[in-house]
Amino acid sequence: MKFNMKKHRKYLLAGGLLLATATPSFALFGIGDIVFDPTSYASLVSQLTTLESQYNMLKNNVTHFSLKQQWQTTLTQLKNVNVANMFGETAGMSIALNTNSPSGSITAWKTATVPVNSSTSTFLKGQTVGSSTQLSQLAMIEMADSVSPDCLTAVGQYRANRSQNQTANTTLLQNQFDGTSATNSEVQQLNLLNAAEAQKLSEMQSQGTMQTCLASQMTVANMQQRNAAAQDLNSAAMVQQQRAMNDTSAANEGHTWQTYIP
Template structure:
């Protein structure tokens, strides 16, 4: 009996070894239509693991944030400009500063500035470019061109900011919404694109204002430069006249009376 059991064990051991050394695809229990392929099984497990990882990633992408409000800021509204106009001296100024109205800007600038009279124009006809008088006229003409445009730029910015309040608030509301509907990956990407578009519009609007500031600084620099040049010219003229006309006490009879002190 012991000998028979030993042989049986040998048979089982041999069969097990044959099973382990079999080809990747083989029949189970002698039934030809039931086949086990270890290679295909391992590939299937790998695919299922990958799908599970992708599913978890997608699930995380649609999970909403519940504490978005901690990032929310407030859009400050701009107060409309209200310029006093007691005698018509600022006619159109309030409209120019609050709306996109080039005509109101031109009217306001003309009403609030000193005009060059006809007699002054006649006097200036005898001057040459580069003279003190024509330099002053050039500054006035540059300012008359730039300043109305700057008034319009300010009005455009104020008007556009007021018009954009609804769009800005809507975007902010959706960005900080914590529901699932606005927290999908596609929705969040759309919101990012919308925010970038709004940022671009704001930068372009501010670019117009910056160009206006640069223009105004150019006119202001022209005025300061002309004033400095005029001072130097006056000092040189006075020095020349003092050298030519002795004004000391010993020569009072030769004192020159028309020089600029």
């Protein structure tokens, strides 16, 4: 009996230590092998909540708009230019303005403008650069002959490229405003955005070429206006000087009318 009591105490001590180190749990319905663990249940609920949030986020990402057409705009059309050509004076100009043809632009510009002939060149040889009205006019003509064909080519390129890009622009527009699930996944929409940015970059580069052309033409036009203003001032000073040096008084008059400029 004494031996059994000691053995029984050892079993009780071992059982108490086991209970002290066990995780919080308890048996269900009085059955020892079915155990409910509150810590594991809380972890599982947290994981399910996270999965639900991720699912809702993915669901929102693939949800598409069904009324995209409310944002749709219209692409402005450009018609081909048809320049009148009664006597051949604008031969090749229509081609230059509608196609990408640098050589055609040069030919059309030369045909439509007045050349500087050989006798004029002989006359200009005796002029001094920087103080010659005629040489400044020649400089303006030479600048115009340089930039104007390039501008013709830029306009022709823009018109030709706009026609060629029409199909790509229309297709992209249709996909962007498609209300079905065929083009509304997140990856597809990002691809459409990238395509739109690429088309925007091409348009900006084309617009940059056109703006360069406008700046060049404005430079030539400003040069013409500046030379005209300088010529007016020089003419006024010359007339005033001539009046002062040559007496144009009427008979029996004692002074010269120096403020009159014809």
